[in-house]
Structures are given as structure tokens and as C-alpha cells.
Amino acid sequence: MYDLLVVGGGAMGGALAVGMGGAEGGPRSIAILDHTPAKAQAIASMLPAGAAVNTLEPAEVYLLAVKPHHMRGVLSSLPVGAKAISVAAGVRLEQLKSWAPSGCEVVRAMPNTACEIAAGVTAICGDENDGALIARAKELFQLVGEVFVIAENQFDVVSALSGSGPAYVFLLIEAMQEAGITLGIPASVSLDLARATIRGAGMLADSKRVDPRSLRLAVTSPGGMTAAAIAVFEELGLRHQTLAAVKAAAQRAQVLSAHADE
Numbered sequence: 001m002y003d004l005l006v007v008g009g010g011a012m013g014g015a016l017a018v019g020m021g022g023a024e025g026g027p028r029s030i031a032i033l034d035h036t037p038a039k040a041q042a043i044a045s046m047l048p049a050g051a052a053v054n055t056l057e058p059a060e061v062y063l064l065a066v067k068p069h070h071m072r073g074v075l076s077s078l079p080v081g082a083k084a085i086s087v088a089a090g091v092r093l094e095q096l097k098s099w100a101p102s103g104c105e106v107v108r109a110m111p112n113t114a115c116e117i118a119a120g121v122t123a124i125c126g127d128e129n130d131g132a133l134i135a136r137a138k139e140l141f142q143l144v145g146e147v148f149v150i151a152e153n154q155f156d157v158v159s160a161l162s163g164s165g166p167a168y169v170f171l172l173i174e175a176m177q178e179a180g181i182t183l184g185i186p187a188s189v190s191l192d193l194a195r196a197t198i199r200g201a202g203m204l205a206d207s208k209r210v211d212p213r214s215l216r217l218a219v220t221s222p223g224g225m226t227a228a229a230i231a232v233f234e235e236l237g238l239r240h241q242t243l244a245a246v247k248a249a250a251q252r253a254q255v256l257s258a259h260a261d262e
């Protein structure tokens with residue numbers, strides 16, 4: 001029996017398999033199942049004890065990382081009594097449980113792709129009577145970053161913040177690079193500057209644990225360069241844009257949930 005069987009070796013399943021498989025004290029054996037066998041093989045080859053499989057072989061825990069609309073098919077083919085963790089956006093516990101064979105336990109997790117390098121953030125939720133599986137999910141995801149156990153009614157907003165969040169930061173890196181290029185800096189230098197700046201600012205915010213506003217003010221000399229830039233961000237509505245974007249992502253979760261039922 002495998003300790004963990006990851007179904008779906010795409011962006012998220014791959015990141016989790018690589019992160020968990022490489023972590024000290026992580027699952028001793030990990031199997032990966034994907035519709036495209038080459039994807040599963042590529043991931044397995046990166047793991048000390050990874051195997052690409054072609055069917056749902058016996059496993060202590062099944063980590064389901066397929067798209068929301070594929071979740072119903074995968075869940076219904078799990079063995080009776082299986083323990084499963086779904087990372088699908090939007091799809092509710094009630095739906096997941098109704099599709100799984102009898103005796104199965106299912107909880108939800110919302111990780112992000114930084115789990116690949118053990119710098120992820122994962123939210124977990126489950127029903128009260130699934131305490132043991134919630135605890136196991138917590139152990140697994142703590143191998144690859146920080147974990148928050150939250151109520152399901154907060155899951156869509158949390159998913160819109162930390163699940164999708166890396167993409168917002170990558171967009172900022174892209175935008176900073178493009179600004180540098182437009183203003184005359186070579187593309188590679190511009191990208192290196194943007195990447196290293198985001199890394200340093202993230203690490204500083206994480207290590208200081210203070211209100212980010214005070215870190216911002218420490219950069220912003222009155223009447224100086226940064227103040228000129230921040231005034232433009234505020235005038236163009238960065239906060240309003242961020243709220244609208246996070247709201248749009250959270251609302252999309254409801255559509256994904258409805259499509260998964262079809």
C-alpha cells in the first residue's frame with residue numbers, strides 16, 4: 001500500500017508530490033496517477049520513492065489534484081472506505097462526499113504552488129467527524145509550508161487570497177519588469193531586479209511580523225521617489241483593484257462548484 005497516491009500530476013499535483021516527496025519525514029512511498037502517463041513518470045523520477053501508476057492502487061491517503069469538473073469521476077472510482085483530500089477550487093464537502101463510495105472520508109485543502117519548495121500556504125477544512133483525516137492532512141501539508149484549518153464558509157475567499165495569490169505576485173513581477181524595459185533597462189536585468197526585490201520584501205515582511213504599512217513607510221521618504229510612485233498607485237486605485245480581483249476569484253469558485261455537478 002502506498003502512503004500517498006496523487007491523482008492528477010499537473011501544476012498543483014506535481015508541486016505537492018515533489019514538495020511532500022522531498023520533505024524530511026514525508027510519505028515514504030508516493031504514487032502518481034495521471035491521464036498522461038509521461039507526466040506521472042516525470043514527477044515520479046524526481047522523488048526518492050515515487051512511482052507512476054496506471055490505476056487507483058491501494059493507498060493510505062488519496063490526494064486528488066484534478067480540475068473541479070473531473071473530481072466527480074475520480075471520487076466515484078475510489079475504493080470503498082478510502083481517505084481522500086481534494087484540492088479542487090470551489091467544490092464543496094457536501095458534493096465531494098455525495099460522489100464518493102460509501103465509507104469514504106473526504107476533506108478539502110487549498111494549497112498554492114509554492115508548496116513545491118516548502119514555502120506554501122494551505123487552508124484545510126472538513127466536517128467535525130473527520131478529525132483524524134484533517135489531522136493527517138495537516139501533517140502532510142505542514143511538510144510543504146504553513147497550514148490554516150478554517151471553516152468551509154471562508155474557503156472561497158481564502159482560496160482567492162492564498163491559493164491564487166502567487167499569480168498576483170508573479171503578475172507584479174511581470175509588470176515591474178515591463179516598466180523597467182520600457183524605461184530603458186535590459187530585460188534580463190529588469191527581471192532579476194524585480195524578482196530579487198519581491199523575494200527580499202516578502203522575506204522582510206515575514207521576518208519582521210509588523211504591520212506592512214510601517215515597512216512601506218520606512219521605504220517612503222517624505223517628498224521622495226517612493227512617495228511619488230505610491231501616490232500614483234493610490235490614485236489609480238490599486239486597493240480597489242485588489243479587492244475587486246479577490247472578489248472575482250471568490251465568486252468564480254461558485255461557478256466551478258456548479259459546473260462540477262454537471
Ligand SMILES: NC(=O)C1=CN([C@@H]2O[C@H](COP(=O)(O)OP(=O)(O)OC[C@H]3O[C@@H](n4cnc5c(N)ncnc54)[C@H](O)[C@@H]3O)[C@@H](O)[C@H]2O)C=CC1
Pocket residue numbers: 007008009010011012013033034035036039065066067068070073074087088089110111112113163164
Ligand atoms: N494550480 C494551482 O495553483 C492550484 C490548483 N488547485 C486545484 O488543483 C486542481 C488541479 O489544478 P492544476 O494542477 O492547476 O491543473 P492541471 O490541468 O495542471 O492538472 C490536472 C491534471 O489532472 C490530470 N487528470 C485529469 N483527469 C484525470 C483523471 N481522471 N485521472 C488522472 N489524472 C487526471 C490531467 O491530465 C492533468 O495533468 C484543480 O482542481 C485546482 O482547482 C488548487 C490550488 C492551487
Ligand SMILES: O=C(O)[C@@H]1CCC=N1
Pocket residue numbers: 089159163164
Ligand atoms: O485558478 C484556479 O482556479 C486554481 C485555484 C487556486 C489557484 N488556482
